[in-house]
């Protein structure tokens with residue numbers, strides 16, 4: 001991959017899926033007023049916290065929280081409540097997920113939509129407050145979610161829209177070292193807090209989460225987010241999901 005941000009078109013989208021370029025940026029995805037409304041709506045929303053070292057607030061749900069020893073039915077039963085929490089934020093600002101789907105569909109020749117299987121739709125569009133940063137991890141459904149329909153994808157991207165940015169810090173670093181850990185049959189590996197040795201010597205690129213923009217990158221590459229200085233009033237507020245490519249070319253979204 002190169003270390004450059006590209007505009008969105010059918011060619012760059014295919015190259016990003018194939019890990020041939022580092023990132024796509026959609027500048028001005030939302031207006032200043034929409035950003036302000038989104039940040040206020042998110043702050044007023046049903047914020048929960050992940051069970052990881054650094055404090056990350058979120059609205060909605062993450063499929064990977066269901067990856068170990070929980071029946072799949074628990075996941076699909078949790079989707080409507082998460083979608084209602086997100087809907088509350090959208091109603092007071094704008095629908096970033098639908099806008100992103102429309103932007104991708106405008107360039108991609110196959111269907112683009114929220115992932116689903118017989119049990120129902122997945123959830124897409126997790127809102128995050130990650131001012132303290134995010135540890136080194138990789139997001140790759142064939143290993144993280146082998147028993148789900150999204151486990152059949154052959155490429156995975158993440159998109160994030162940034163509604164508010166920190167004055168300093170909050171930079172995302174993506175390491176070009178597609179995650180392929182040794183995995184025993186039937187095992188679902190830990191993908192968070194990865195050993196730095198797996199990215200040693202690999203080229204990397206970093207992007208600034210500028211408010212108003214969307215940035216997409218290939219999430220099979222281990223990535224991390226630096227924290228900002230404590231005590232600032234601005235927060236790193238984003239909404240995003242994954243985008244997987246199924247073998248027939250369809251793009252499916254989930255968080």
Ligand SMILES: O=C(O)CCC(=O)C(=O)O
Nearest residue numbers: 139158160172219238240
């Ligand atoms: O917030 C970011 O810049 C990246 C967050 C992340 O880890 C992801 O979208 O997979």
Ligand SMILES: [Fe+2]
Nearest residue numbers: 138139219223
């Ligand atoms: Fe990630």
